[in-house]
């Protein structure tokens with residue numbers, strides 16, 4: 001038996017097509033801050049730029065040097081945040097190690113935080129579904145883009161998350177952390193593996209759903225996947241110019257019930273969800 005392949009690219013095309021009508025006549029602009037060089041980030045920035053061109057949204061790339069100081073980067077991000085012509089902004093991660101990442105992300109104003117990475121936006125995302133949100137009755141009207149993408153892919157499987165056993169592999173800021181929180185909010189039993197996890201197989205082998213966002217090729221092999229499980233590959237790494245995920249496709253496709261490909265799975269859907277966020281934030285805040 002072979003897994004059903006979940007084509008994120010096709011869903012993404014439908015979302016972008018729908019967004020095209022929604023953005024027509026609106027003056028929208030996405031600003032991206034890139035510090036130094038990173039192959040994965042470059043690929044994603046290119047994809048985002050291509051999408052703005054298709055949608056008719058403005059695009060502005062701020063390429064800053066690897067050695068930039070914390071104070072200077074903070075100043076630049078704050079200035080972009082205040083620019084009235086910018087409707088949404090992104091600080092590409094990872095930032096160079098000498099920088100305090102969260103302090104920089106906290107300069108992104110909520111109304112422009114399409115990635116849900118500032119403490120204010122992330123706090124609202126984390127708490128809202130558990131009842132009263134931290135700021136009065138306010139609720140975040142968007143989801144972190146990777147969560148949006150994972151949610152749409154899981155919807156395709158028709159599976160209810162409540163009561164399911166989910167293994168999240170990787171505890172990073174862009175995938176693992178927000179996805180694990182969201183799965184908890186949905187009533188799943190969630191295990192999160194990180195780089196110090198001694199026995200990855202012990203975390204994944206009984207999981208109904210595996211969601212991996214590490215950026216390490218071949219990490220998830222068929223032997224550590226339960227037969228019939230849903231496997232969502234949200235990892236991205238670039239090797240010899242080619243984008244790859246965390247999943248060893250050959251072995252996992254024979255074991256899983258559903259599987260997302262890389263490229264063509266989570267990646268394009270994440271980009272589509274980001275633009276959906278841009279449009280929602282614009283309508284909520286203007």
Ligand code: GUN
Nearest residue numbers: 041044091092093094115
């Ligand atoms: N680096 C790689 N992908 C992304 C993304 O979607 N958002 C941000 N902020 N950084 C990234």
